[in-house]
Amino acid sequence: MKTDKLDKFLFQAMDAYPSYLEETVESLGYALSYDEKNTMALCLFGRLYAEQLYDYESAKMYFEQALSENINALEVYPYFIDTLLINEDYGQAGKLIDFALTIKGCNKAEILLKKVMFLERKRDFKQAKAVLKEVKLHSYNSDLHYFISDTEKRIKEKMELTGLKKDKEKAKGKKKTKSKKKNK
Missing domain, CATH: 1.10.12 (Lyase 2-enoyl-coa Hydratase; Chain  A, domain 2)
Structure with a gap:
């Protein structure tokens, strides 16, 4: 039952983002009340802070928290790398790209494209x-x-x-x- 409600709120948040931010935040709040360590919810909060509020430090905190809960949270890496690149944290971005490429199941093409953007910025x-x-x-x-x-x-x-x-x-x-x- 707990998982069903968690999933329901996650789907609502993902469906609402980025068009309906108030609904996104509300649904994420409910999702995290069921599981404060849910990597998908933490990742979406990170995206919200990075993409909508331009608060990269808060976004990084959410992404880091998600990865500390599950290093194999594949959904986190592309958005975390983007945030690091935008915030000009190139050293950290390079290390994260290299690490992400070692994770089984990650979208190698997507992460390699992030590496291209990293090299382009440099x-x-x-x-x-x-x-x-x-x-x-x-x-x-x-x-x-x-x-x-x-x-x-x-x-x-x-x-x-x-x-x-x-x-x-x-x-x-x-x-x-x-x-x-x-x-x-």
Whole structure:
């Protein structure tokens, strides 16, 4: 009976989020009154704080609490990583990404995309492109494929903006010039 009510309030909260925040909070409060350690409810509270209230420290607290209850709470990792990236906690984000990739059952493509965003924020575009290749290997639907293509384009544009692409082209041009001189 307790589980049925808990599930009912969790479903109500998930259904209401993000359109009806008052109903979301009320349902989460009821869900946590049945089980204060429920990782799904804690994760949704974390999302609410991060995505709606921009209170990243409170959001991190909820995500950390959820993971302390169950390290295999797969629903937590993508949102926790997003929060860390937005809050510019890059060291912690990198460690969490690496750890999440070791957990059986996690959506590897989704976590690897978070790694691409992490590398992109650090302006390590070459490494981000390399990780995108790995994302493709873990991609099993067309929607994700389109997102990957858009991400590749964005990174390519940023490489051009920062001059990384031009440096590569200059290096190729120098090699061609040297090989022409050798042939003469």
